[in-house]
Amino acid sequence: MSPRPPSDLNPRRDPALDFPDRDLGELSLEDYEQIGFLGGLEVHQQLDTRGKLFCRCPAGRRVTNVDAEVLRHMRPTLSELGEYDACALMEFKTRKEIVYLLDRGTVCTYEIDDTPPFPIDLEAVKIGLEIGRLYGLNLATELHVMRKQYLDGSIPTGFQRTGMLGLTGEIPFRVPSLGIDRPLRIRQVSIEEDSCREVSDLGHRITFRTDRLGTPLTEVVTEPDLRTPFEVQAAGRLIAQVARATGKVKRGAGAARQDVNISVAGSRRIELKGVGHHRRLPLLTHIEAFRQLNLLRIREELRNRGIEPPSLPDGRAFSWTTSPLVIEASGHLRRCEYAPIKDAIDRQERVVAVRLPGFSGLLSHRTQPGITFAREFSERVRVIACLTDRPFMIHSDVRDYGLDPTQWRAIHSALEADNEDAVIVVWGPASDADTAAREILIRASEAHEGVPSETRQPYLDGTSGFERMLPGPDRMYPDTDTPPLPIEDGWLAEIESRLPELPWDRENRYVEMGLSLGEAVELGASRWAELFDDLSPANKKVARRLAHALRKRIPHHSRLGREAPTAEPIVPLVRALEDESIRLEATEAALDALIEHPEKSAVEVLASFKVTKTVHEEVERLCGRVAESAKDLTDRSRDVLMRWAMGEVMPHLLGKADPMEVRQRLETVLFAEEAA
């Protein structure tokens, strides 16, 4: 039976509250197991098609030109139960103006929702099916285009058109360096249109560029089987590698982006959105795991203190004026010298103070490196109440700036707050300050649940911030503008007939060529795997040495800005290694010389590395010369002397003479007397 998607909750409900905060790299697999770390990936990969998925605009053109602007709003629609999500409606009321920048060459009336979709791009569907096949999925026989709602404005229609291609597969997941050798379960692959690129998000106005909008993507979703931050990274790399094997996906910046789902024991799935580089995954997921653990600690502390969640009249849609936990604070702060508040009052804005019963000290509880629980509140306020001019909030756990003690006392007494309570003061335009007060109470009540369901925006330092609430389950419904598309057996047969070599098959081939599994995995994932294949070393020794040399030298040269070499000039080196006319030890040096001197012919470059007929005479001559110089060094130990002598001689003989022969010859000339 096909697996049912697990609920948002981590299967383990017992948080490891006593597990101390540690840095990435300090934890073992067992440690992550103890905190109940679970990760899953949703990888979005742009396909290399000529056109977009539902219109005939060109795909993959990035522009900065703006020919026109369109302004829209996103209005929440009725949910499946026929009700508006109070939260969505409230967000709509504090609504954002969404501005789309249009460039004539990359966008037409389809993308801005003024023309119905054109037939789906079959080239993209076929690439998607091929990718699904590579993940070993059960493929659909009929593609149904669905609408997935997004109210954040990133798609002008308010929904993304998407269709399910296949379900339930697995691929070999072998990473010897991490001790991984098991299947990676793939839940599904869908095909969908890419969203807009965000340009800016200031206050009530968010601006998007539309060039990328509508580009075909596949979304690959793994099961939440990843047990450490490094496994998340390795899985991301593997998934990308499989898609790239088709040769029909876009590469480069922004062409593949992943959403990561993380939970720990006692928490629920949190989505980190749009991570562009695999190398960022370990730190982000590690920090997120501990953020969740810290939120669970805060929940535990609230329970220990016997605190009840603040009551929220009318759910999310209540007005703060009805809550005894909120006051308009401007009156108490007339003489406030703290510039941000003073200026706000001068601008006739509103200052509100919110009492959080029993929260004293918790707002300064650490959640992420250098970040405290208070940030969870300010992020919410920033996003939902659209307050952007920082600072817009202070709180009573940090009293060394902002208000003076008299003012804090006045606000506490107006709120009837005691020492066990925390107070947050927030200011901004009146309606935004109202929203902020409401949002602060909502976030406080969520602290009693532990980890609220949300999607988070990853930052470059590895921390993350609130992006939006996780959308409800009702966001998917059929697209009435597109007919179902039968997926013909003939297409699958065609895909089957020209299937590319899969990463694990390639790795197995490398192992057969003489590489260890670790080396094979590394080579397979590298940029020079194709170069290696083109060079096709004929024996195990040469293969292994060549793989090693490429791994050591190619990144070095590319750092120096040299172009990656083609196979042509290097083939003679490999052939020479095979027939032993160049010795293996010379591989790296010869490779360097070939790359550094593209103007010379390979024959010319390799000449100096060749084993020559006169090599024995040369060995004899060099050893003799060294023995002469060694006469001044007789006080050194035999080992030291030998190492020095080899160092003197070998650079001249690298690749030409067998080091064993040189060593024996040196032993003779250096220590002959002793022996005699």
Place this chain on the structure above:
Amino acid sequence: MSKDLYKGYRDPCLSLLKRHDVTVWCELEAQTSRGEFHGLLLPRSETADPYHLVLKLDSGYNIGIRHDTVQNLKKVGYREANYKIPEQEFPRDPEKPTVRLFGTGGTIASRLDYRTGAVIPAFSPGELYGSVPELADICNLDTEKLFGVFSENMGPEQYLILAERIGEAIREGYDGIMIGHGTDTMHHTSAVLSFMIQNTPVPIVMVGSQRSSDRPSSDAAQNLINAAHAASHGPIAEVVVCMFGPTSDRYNLLHRGTRVRKMHSSYRSTFRTLGDIPLATIEDGFVNPIREDFAPRRSDRDVLVQAAFEEKVTIVYYYPGMQPDVIDALAEKGYKGIVIAGTGLGHVNRKIYPALERANAAGVQVYMTLQTMWGFVQMYVYETGREILELGVVPLANMIPDVAYVKLGWALGVHPDDPEAVRRLMSTPIAGDMTDREPHDGYLVLQGGVPESAKFFTNVWK
């Protein structure tokens, strides 16, 4: 009637379902030659092919499974969907104006059956309040659903009922009328109502949507809200169309019912006033007239309703090479009126002159309008025009062909036995259907790509 257990499924899928004893809304495990699938069996669209089963997966996606790949179907559960729009009572405020909303079948407000994708119209005040609660801040609302037809099925039969019902509502004292209408033929209905209902003391506002309201980017809510403003407190007592101004969510335009036309198959800003400028803009709750010659709101109830329509009327869209038998056939079939959409200033080729003459002799009224949409019929400039006039063809100035068609149907309906009266009505502007003059900006089709329009789009039209 027994419930349809296999909704939409035909053979070969139907017998497959019966063989495995499963029906729609069954939760299934399907074994197929392409692997195993688990999901809820959905009804099949009647217009889709008969070869696939549709499953709703737990992820919310639908997926099709071809009948001949199925090896086994196992029922593991049953979840039937049942949908209804919850009604919330529309709040009444005696201080606020009261508007009557007539429904004709277009779905201005609707919600979606998330599993099947079917659109369920929302229409009662409670349903409307449920989906556009802002309406309650503007007015009290009474609704009446007159028909359940798509826009393209609106016709004379519906025009008559609609005009009568609007007249009654005005006499009952409503402060304004709104008509929910599909957009495709909204301008035909707005034109015919402009003739059938004269001297209205209150606004009669037609409204619809180009994007259904189950979409977050729908124009429906803004259109409804602005139409409610126009109908409940707006100053313009005419039949008007209230739809998007630009494609951006910014303001609506009020177009005079006889000068408006749907000009794009899918754009939000599809309705344009032709050969003139619109009556007003509506933004942030304010109706801002942009011209002064509108009929103002009055407090009396002296409305004149003349609901009549002769159906044997047609439009002939002229093309080079048209054969005379087209006109002869219409006359033979008993058509009483023909509106020609002629070329240029109002021309047809000489070959059909004899047919026009025969039609005229047979008592068929023939009128000339322009397929250019903009500009005036001027049949004196060229000799051909003068010849056509002599054949009894009556020029209709800058009347839009669609408007001329409904006006002729109405005029012949009102005066079935008085051709002179019909000709008089047709040649006299009644509701702005013909104008004396065209302002310089009455014709505006900006040419894209040229520097000045590029400048306009970057700086102004946002």
